[in-house]
Amino acid sequence: xxPSAATMIGVCTTLIGLVKILEAxxxxxxxxxxxxxxALLFLASSAASYLSMRWSxxxxxxxxxxxxxxxxxxxGLLCLCLISLLFAYEAV
Numbered sequence: 001x002x003p004s005a006a007t008m009i010g011v012c013t014t015l016i017g018l019v020k021i022l023e024a025x026x027x028x029x030x031x032x033x034x035x036x037x038x039a040l041l042f043l044a045s046s047a048a049s050y051l052s053m054r055w056s057x058x059x060x061x062x063x064x065x066x067x068x069x070x071x072x073x074x075x076g077l078l079c080l081c082l083i084s085l086l087f088a089y090e091a092v
Contacts, residue, residue, distance in 0.1 A: 002053070005046040005073055012039035012080065019087075031087045038083065041076035045069045 012035045019032040045068075052065035 001069055001073055002046055002049040005042045005049060005069075005076075008042040008073075008076060008080070009039050009046070012036070012042065015083075026090075029087070031083060034079070034083050038076050038079040041072050041079060045072035045076060048072060 015035045016032045016039075019029065019035070023029065023032075048065045048069035052062045052069060055062040055065065
């Protein structure tokens with residue numbers, strides 16, 4: 001999950017850059033702000049995943065960190081999908 005979450009941070013960063021370029025043509029939007037918040041979810045997922053690997057395996061803390069990483073990653077994917085849909089229909 002760690003490499004995937006790091007890749008998704010890059011996707012969010014690319015989305016922010018593209019939105020900044022397009023804002024000159026389409027006007028201001030909040031998509032870049034929402035993408036930045038979604039990138040923070042992926043960062044939390046990456047951090048929790050990394051810490052769960054560094055912690056002794058099969059401890060309560062390690063398992064809990066894995067759960068946090070999974071939850072943040074799935075929530076980040078859902079948010080990114082929602083942002084994409086709203087941006088496609090020019091709702092944000």
